[in-house]
Amino acid sequence: MADLRNRIIQASLQLFEQEGFHGATVNQIVEEAGTSKGGFYHHFTSKDELLFVIHDTFITYVLDKAKMANEAHQSPTAKLRVIIKDFVKAFDLYQAHITVFYRETIYLKPDYEILVKKKRDQFKQIIFKTIQEGKTCEEFRSDLSVEITGMAILGMVNWTYMWYQRSGAKTIDEIGDIFVDLILHAIRLEEQPPDIDFEI
Amino acid sequence: MADLRNRIIQASLQLFEQEGFHGATVNQIVEEAGTSKGGFYHHFTSKDELLFVIHDTFITYVLDKAKMANEAHQSPTAKLRVIIKDFVKAFDLYQAHITVFYRETIYLKPDYEILVKKKRDQFKQIIFKTIQEGKTCEEFRSDLSVEITGMAILGMVNWTYMWYQRSGAKTIDEIGDIFVDLILHAIRLEEQPPDIDFEI
Amino acid sequence: MADLRNRIIQASLQLFEQEGFHGATVNQIVEEAGTSKGGFYHHFTSKDELLFVIHDTFITYVLDKAKMANEAHQSPTAKLRVIIKDFVKAFDLYQAHITVFYRETIYLKPDYEILVKKKRDQFKQIIFKTIQEGKTCEEFRSDLSVEITGMAILGMVNWTYMWYQRSGAKTIDEIGDIFVDLILHAIRLEEQPPDIDFEI
Amino acid sequence: MADLRNRIIQASLQLFEQEGFHGATVNQIVEEAGTSKGGFYHHFTSKDELLFVIHDTFITYVLDKAKMANEAHQSPTAKLRVIIKDFVKAFDLYQAHITVFYRETIYLKPDYEILVKKKRDQFKQIIFKTIQEGKTCEEFRSDLSVEITGMAILGMVNWTYMWYQRSGAKTIDEIGDIFVDLILHAIRLEEQPPDIDFEI
DNA sequence: GATGAATGAGTATTCATTCAT
DNA sequence: AATGAATGAATACTCATTCAT
Numbered sequence: 013m014a015d016l017r018n019r020i021i022q023a024s025l026q027l028f029e030q031e032g033f034h035g036a037t038v039n040q041i042v043e044e045a046g047t048s049k050g051g052f053y054h055h056f057t058s059k060d061e062l063l064f065v066i067h068d069t070f071i072t073y074v075l076d077k078a079k080m081a082n083e084a085h086q087s088p089t090a091k092l093r094v095i096i097k098d099f100v101k102a103f104d105l106y107q108a109h110i111t112v113f114y115r116e117t118i119y120l121k122p123d124y125e126i127l128v129k130k131k132r133d134q135f136k137q138i139i140f141k142t143i144q145e146g147k148t149c150e151e152f153r154s155d156l157s158v159e160i161t162g163m164a165i166l167g168m169v170n171w172t173y174m175w176y177q178r179s180g181a182k183t184i185d186e187i188g189d190i191f192v193d194l195i196l197h198a199i200r201l202e203e204q205p206p207d208i209d210f211e212i
Numbered sequence: 213m214a215d216l217r218n219r220i221i222q223a224s225l226q227l228f229e230q231e232g233f234h235g236a237t238v239n240q241i242v243e244e245a246g247t248s249k250g251g252f253y254h255h256f257t258s259k260d261e262l263l264f265v266i267h268d269t270f271i272t273y274v275l276d277k278a279k280m281a282n283e284a285h286q287s288p289t290a291k292l293r294v295i296i297k298d299f300v301k302a303f304d305l306y307q308a309h310i311t312v313f314y315r316e317t318i319y320l321k322p323d324y325e326i327l328v329k330k331k332r333d334q335f336k337q338i339i340f341k342t343i344q345e346g347k348t349c350e351e352f353r354s355d356l357s358v359e360i361t362g363m364a365i366l367g368m369v370n371w372t373y374m375w376y377q378r379s380g381a382k383t384i385d386e387i388g389d390i391f392v393d394l395i396l397h398a399i400r401l402e403e404q405p406p407d408i409d410f411e412i
Numbered sequence: 413m414a415d416l417r418n419r420i421i422q423a424s425l426q427l428f429e430q431e432g433f434h435g436a437t438v439n440q441i442v443e444e445a446g447t448s449k450g451g452f453y454h455h456f457t458s459k460d461e462l463l464f465v466i467h468d469t470f471i472t473y474v475l476d477k478a479k480m481a482n483e484a485h486q487s488p489t490a491k492l493r494v495i496i497k498d499f500v501k502a503f504d505l506y507q508a509h510i511t512v513f514y515r516e517t518i519y520l521k522p523d524y525e526i527l528v529k530k531k532r533d534q535f536k537q538i539i540f541k542t543i544q545e546g547k548t549c550e551e552f553r554s555d556l557s558v559e560i561t562g563m564a565i566l567g568m569v570n571w572t573y574m575w576y577q578r579s580g581a582k583t584i585d586e587i588g589d590i591f592v593d594l595i596l597h598a599i600r601l602e603e604q605p606p607d608i609d610f611e612i
Numbered sequence: 613m614a615d616l617r618n619r620i621i622q623a624s625l626q627l628f629e630q631e632g633f634h635g636a637t638v639n640q641i642v643e644e645a646g647t648s649k650g651g652f653y654h655h656f657t658s659k660d661e662l663l664f665v666i667h668d669t670f671i672t673y674v675l676d677k678a679k680m681a682n683e684a685h686q687s688p689t690a691k692l693r694v695i696i697k698d699f700v701k702a703f704d705l706y707q708a709h710i711t712v713f714y715r716e717t718i719y720l721k722p723d724y725e726i727l728v729k730k731k732r733d734q735f736k737q738i739i740f741k742t743i744q745e746g747k748t749c750e751e752f753r754s755d756l757s758v759e760i761t762g763m764a765i766l767g768m769v770n771w772t773y774m775w776y777q778r779s780g781a782k783t784i785d786e787i788g789d790i791f792v793d794l795i796l797h798a799i800r801l802e803e804q805p806p807d808i809d810f811e812i
Numbered sequence: 813g814a815t816g817a818a819t820g821a822g823t824a825t826t827c828a829t830t831c832a833t
Numbered sequence: 834a835a836t837g838a839a840t841g842a843a844t845a846c847t848c849a850t851t852c853a854t
Binding site: 237238249 | 847848849850851852
C-alpha cells in the first residue's frame, strides 16, 4: 500500500472535490484513507495544512512548467502555445487539486495564503509578460489590453475544471489544441505569416 | 430601512462572499442584517434556502437576459455579442451572487440543485445553439467544436468574478467590449465582411 | 430552579474541587448542572472563562472585605484581627472557590491571570501595610520582616483550604479566633498593654 | 550525561511546575529530556507513575528528616525548631517536587495516593505529637488546640512554595529562622526561661 | 411578526500509550 | 535498550435550528 501520507492526500482530494473542504470531515478522510485520527495528525498538523499542501502541489507544478516553457522558447506565440498546452494538461493530471484550488482558497489560513498567492502571481506575470512581448514584436495585436486579455485567457483555461471529464468526447490534448487555436485567432495579428514554430 | 428579507439577503451575500457559505454563521448574518435568529427563520426555512435564493436570483436574471437577446436579434454574431455584453454586465450587478453561485453550488441541497441546474443548462444551450447557428450560416468558422468553444467562451466570461473590481482600470462595459472582440476574432470566419449590426 | 448560569458555576465548583480543572469535563459539568453543551456555551465563552469567573468571585469578595476592615479600624492590631477573621470566614463561604483559586491558577489564560493578579496583589499589600503600621506605632515587634511575616500569616490562613471541613471539630469562627491568637502572640510586642479594641 | 531516568524526572519536574501535570505532555517531557516515547515507557509504566515518583521522593525525604529530628532531640521546643528548619530547607532543595506535591496530588491514581497519604499522615503526626508534648511539659501554652495549631504551623511553612524564590531577599535559612521565631513566639509559654537548646 | 435562551449532534484536535523494528 | 509511527478514546467547542414568550 502506498505510504500513509499520500493515501491521506488522495482520499482528501476526492472528498474535498465531492463534498467541499467543509463538507468533508477528518473522519471521512481517515476512513477513506484506511487510517485513524492519530494517523492523520501524525502526518499533518491540521486539516488546514492538508488544504495548503494540495494548493501548493498544484501551483508549484504549474509554475515550474510555465517557467520552463518560458525559457525554452523564443517567440511569444510559441511560448504561449506551450504554456497553455502544459497548463491544460494539468487539468487532467491535477483535476481534483484544481477544483480545490479554485473553490476552497478562501479557507486557506492567512500564512498559507500568502505563500500560495506569491506563486500564483508569478504564474500570472509570465502570461502577462508573454502577451506584452507578443505585442512588442508584432506577433500579437497592438490594441490588446495585456491584463484583460491575460485574464480572459486564464479564464478560458481555468474554467475547464468546471466541466472537463476524462470520459468526455475530447481528450485533454484536443481541448488544449482548441484553446490554443481560439486564443491565437483572438490575439495574433491577422496579416502575419503562418505561425510555424521552428524552435520545436 | 429596506425590508428585512432583503436586508438578510444583502448581509448574507456580503458574508458568504468574504467568508464562504460555511465560514459565515447565521449569527453573523442576523447581526449584520440587524435582526435576530427568530427574524431569520421567519423569512427563510433554513440557511440552505437562503443559499438557493441567491443562486436562483442570479441564474434567473441571466437566463432571462439571454432569452431576450436571443429573440431580439437575427444574426448569430449579433446575438452572441448582446448575450455576452449582458452577461458581463451581470458581473457588476451581481458580483457577490456570482461568487457564491460558482463557489458554493456544491452545498446546495439536492432539490434546490435540480432547479438551478435546469436554468443553468438552458442558458448554456442558448450559447451552444448560437454558435451552431453561426457555423451553419457561415458567420463562424466551420471547424469549431460547439461544446468546447462554448465552454471556452463561458470560461472567459465567468472567470471575471475572480478578478473584476469596480474600482479597477476598466469599466465593466469596456471589459465586455474586449471580451466580445476577442471572442469574435477567435470564432468568426476571417474572409467575412465586417460585422456591422444593423439590428441595433 | 436557580438560573442556569449559577447552576453551571455550582456544578463546576464541585467538580473542579473534586477532580481538578482538567479532570472535570464540560460534559460532566453540564450533566451535573442539568443542561446541555449549548446551554453552557451560551453563558460562558469557554471553560477558561468559567475558571476566571470562579477566581474573580472569590478574590473580589476577599479584597472588598479587607478594604472595608482597613478603613473601619484604626489600630493595626484591630485591623489585622478583623481582616484575618473575615478572611478565615471566607474559607467556609467559598471553600470550593478557594481550592480552585489556589490549585488551578496556573491554567488561567494570560489575560485573565493579569486581572486576578492585580486584585491578589492589592490584598497582599493591605496585609503588608498593616504589619508595617503595627511596627511603626510599636504595637508589633520592630524586628519583623514585613514580607516574610506577611507571607507566614497568609500561609497559615490560606492553608486552611487543605484541611478545613464544615463537619470538623471546630467551627470556622473558632478557627479564626485561634489563628488571630497565634498571629498576635507571634507578632505583638510582649510588653504592651492588653489589646482592647475600643473601636468596635 | 546523567542517566535517562533522572533526566526524565528533572524534565518533568520543570514542566509540571510550569505547565501543570496536565499541561505538560509526554512529548514535551521526552523532548526536554532528550529521549523518545520509547525511552520514557521503558523507564516508567505511565505518566501517572512518574507523578507518584515525584510525590514519593519528596515525602520520603521530609518524613525521614522529621523522624531523625524527633529522635535526636528531647525538648519539644528543640524538636520543633529542627523539624521546621529541616522542612523549610526542603523548600529550596525540592522546590519543584513540592509544587507538584501540593498542586497535583488530586491526579494521583488511588493506589499511589494511599501510599503517599500514609507517609504524609506520619509526618503530620510527628508535628502533632511534638505540640502535645510541648503542652504536657509546659513549654507550650496549655490552651493550644493541637490540630489547629499544627495545621497553622504546617500552613505557614507549606505556603512557602507559593512565593519562595532562590533569588529573593532572604535565604532559605533566614526564612526558616523567621518561621521558627514566629512559631515559638506564638506557642511558647511567655513566662518560660529563654529557650536555649543545650542538645545541639 | 420577532426574540434569544437553549439544544445536541457534529467537528477538529489532543495525547497517553502501544508495538514492530 | 531505544525508536517513533500509529492508535483511538476522549475533549473542548460550534452552530443551525427550535420554541416558549
